[in-house]
Amino acid sequence: MTLYGPFWLSAQLALVTTLILLVAGAPVAWWLSQTESRFKPLVQTVVAMPIVLPPTVLGFYLLILLGPQGAIGGWWVQLTGSALTFSFTGLVIASCIYSLPFAVQPMQTAFEALPRRTLERAWTLGASRLDAFFSVAVPLSLRGFVSGAVLAFAHTLGEFGVVLMVGGNIPGETRVVSIAIYDHVETLDYSAAHQLSLLLLAFAFVVLLATFAWNRARVAR
Amino acid sequence: MIRLQHTVRRGSFVLDVDAEIPDAGVTGVFGASGSGKTTLLRCIAGLEGEGGPPVHQRNIGYVFQQPTLFPHLDVRRNLDYGARRSGSGRVDASQVIDMLGLGDLLTRRPDTLSGGEAQRVAIGAALMRSPDLVLMDEPLASLDRRRKDELLPYFDRLHDELSIPVVYVSHDIDEVSRLCDHLFVLEDGRVVANGDLFETLARVDIPQLGGRNAGVVLWATPVDHAHGLTRFDFGDGDIWAPGKFAISRNAMRLRIAASDVSIVRERPVQTTILNVLPATIENVHSVDEATALIRLGVGNQRLLAQVTNRSIERLGLQDGERVFAQLKSVTVRR
Numbered sequence: 001m002t003l004y005g006p007f008w009l010s011a012q013l014a015l016v017t018t019l020i021l022l023v024a025g026a027p028v029a030w031w032l033s034q035t036e037s038r039f040k041p042l043v044q045t046v047v048a049m050p051i052v053l054p055p056t057v058l059g060f061y062l063l064i065l066l067g068p069q070g071a072i073g074g075w076w077v078q079l080t081g082s083a084l085t086f087s088f089t090g091l092v093i094a095s096c097i098y099s100l101p102f103a104v105q106p107m108q109t110a111f112e113a114l115p116r117r118t119l120e121r122a123w124t125l126g127a128s129r130l131d132a133f134f135s136v137a138v139p140l141s142l143r144g145f146v147s148g149a150v151l152a153f154a155h156t157l158g159e160f161g162v163v164l165m166v167g168g169n170i171p172g173e174t175r176v177v178s179i180a181i182y183d184h185v186e187t188l189d190y191s192a193a194h195q196l197s198l199l200l201l202a203f204a205f206v207v208l209l210a211t212f213a214w215n216r217a218r219v220a221r
Numbered sequence: 222m223i224r225l226q227h228t229v230r231r232g233s234f235v236l237d238v239d240a241e242i243p244d245a246g247v248t249g250v251f252g253a254s255g256s257g258k259t260t261l262l263r264c265i266a267g268l269e270g271e272g273g274p275p276v277h278q279r280n281i282g283y284v285f286q287q288p289t290l291f292p293h294l295d296v297r298r299n300l301d302y303g304a305r306r307s308g309s310g311r312v313d314a315s316q317v318i319d320m321l322g323l324g325d326l327l328t329r330r331p332d333t334l335s336g337g338e339a340q341r342v343a344i345g346a347a348l349m350r351s352p353d354l355v356l357m358d359e360p361l362a363s364l365d366r367r368r369k370d371e372l373l374p375y376f377d378r379l380h381d382e383l384s385i386p387v388v389y390v391s392h393d394i395d396e397v398s399r400l401c402d403h404l405f406v407l408e409d410g411r412v413v414a415n416g417d418l419f420e421t422l423a424r425v426d427i428p429q430l431g432g433r434n435a436g437v438v439l440w441a442t443p444v445d446h447a448h449g450l451t452r453f454d455f456g457d458g459d460i461w462a463p464g465k466f467a468i469s470r471n472a473m474r475l476r477i478a479a480s481d482v483s484i485v486r487e488r489p490v491q492t493t494i495l496n497v498l499p500a501t502i503e504n505v506h507s508v509d510e511a512t513a514l515i516r517l518g519v520g521n522q523r524l525l526a527q528v529t530n531r532s533i534e535r536l537g538l539q540d541g542e543r544v545f546a547q548l549k550s551v552t553v554r555r
Contacts, residue, residue: 120268120276121283123267124282125302125347125350126277129275129277140293
């Protein structure tokens with residue numbers, strides 16, 4: 001296991017999680033932005049829970065749920081013969097739940113900013129609801145998608161508590177960068193901890209800078 | 222005929238319409254704000270109300286009060302949006318572009334267009350869908366006077382060249398007088414009048430068409446000029462109107478407000494009023510304690526005069542009486 005191995009594993013995890021969340025989160029964000037249902041506050045609360053919940057609490061329940069004895073974990077064992085806990089797949093599922101609000105909320109905000117009239121115009125021009133969503137709502141909410149992707153990616157990259165509970169510390173499988181840094185500090189290998197931490201610091205800075213600059217360029221145009 | 226049958230309840234407001242409008246020409250839906258004009262239009266489009274096919278399956282074109290375009294598409298792609306989603310393609314794209322003067326705008330982005338330009342593009346896009354019916358919700362109301370004047374000639378062209386029926390919502394009687402052929406008056410969600418524009422404007426019994434809105438429209442052809450004025454022939458006499466209009470055989474619309482018409486018993490011999498027409502009193506309708514509307518027959522045409530009840534009493538004016546109508550002012554609508 002190289003020094004930077006955990007970093008690439010984290011990047012992989014973040015990328016897969018972000019892609020899943022963009023696809024699965026968009027319909028949720030859309031529903032939340034359009035609905036007048038009385039269940040909206042309930043769904044909103046469930047989506048937002050990971051923001052306020054201590055990662056260890058979330059991780060604990062996920063461990064039970066995903067474990068071989070758990071509802072999802074047991075079913076997974078039957079299906080594939082292997083356990084979800086302490087596996088990369090298990091980490092992806094946990095990360096999707098952990099980072100869900102960070103993807104959904106920016107998309108929802110962007111959808112809500114869309115004038116109702118613009119959508120109505122698409123319908124009167126012959127676009128079905130689905131057609132109007134893809135041809136009008138998505139392109140006009142690009143900013144929300146980018147913000148959601150950046151936040152979900154960055155948040156997953158820095159994940160620690162949930163991973164520790166659900167994934168453990170298996171090199172190449174679940175030993176993500178934040179865990180690796182913690183390990184290096186534990187073993188007083190400050191130089192390795194520095195290299196990885198600095199990498200994350202630089203990465204976070206560059207990604208946020210690029211996003212803000214992109215937003216600025218879009219507004220100016 | 223197009224059947225309009227819509228019932229919507231929203232709080233204390235109820236829209237209850239069951240009426241027919243012609244399937245050709247422009248039908249003006251007129252009424253005060255809050256009378257349900259926009260709600261009716263949205264019901265026809267399927268944007269409100271229950272039942273009927275979903276919006277995208279109704280073959281309508283909708284023009285919103287606020288110019289609404291897709292900001293992420295340039296003008297050409299805004300125009301194509303509806304065309305690509307329409308089956309029939311009856312409407313010729315180049316004709317629409319020409320009619321609305323969109324040729325120079327095609328590569329522009331919506332945020333670089335003026336309000337008037339954006340509204341023209343929005344209308345063009347609605348037409349490119351080849352709709353069976355075009356719905357316009359006060360398309361001029363959000364524009365200032367200058368933009369409005371810029372846009373009106375395009376509406377005239379649409380009126381003259383378009384074979385698609387249009388429902389045009391407005392609270393401006395001048396717009397209605399200029400652009401519509403048929404008039405549909407709403408009050409508190411109910412239809413209070415529905416008929417030919419010229420006949421309906423000449424009615425004295427519709428409060429919504431009283432006061433500042435009272436007045437008629439005459440069709441007249443410009444026949445000659447003198448002193449910066451144009452003489453119009455309306456079939457049963459002549460009317461002078463300010464401005465030089467091209468002499469042609471095409472009839473134009475003259476708007477004569479009821480407040481600009483007064484009644485005299487004898488033909489005045491020395492007066493600055495240019496237009497004095499022999500007329501017959503057809504109907505005297507008291508509007509309130511002070512004022513009344515009088516419908517006058519001038520040959521086969523109708524005029525409305527707004528006078529005081531005091532004058533009627535003083536002159537002893539009665540139905541069937543022969544009098545003279547003095548027209549203080551005439552506006553050529555187009």
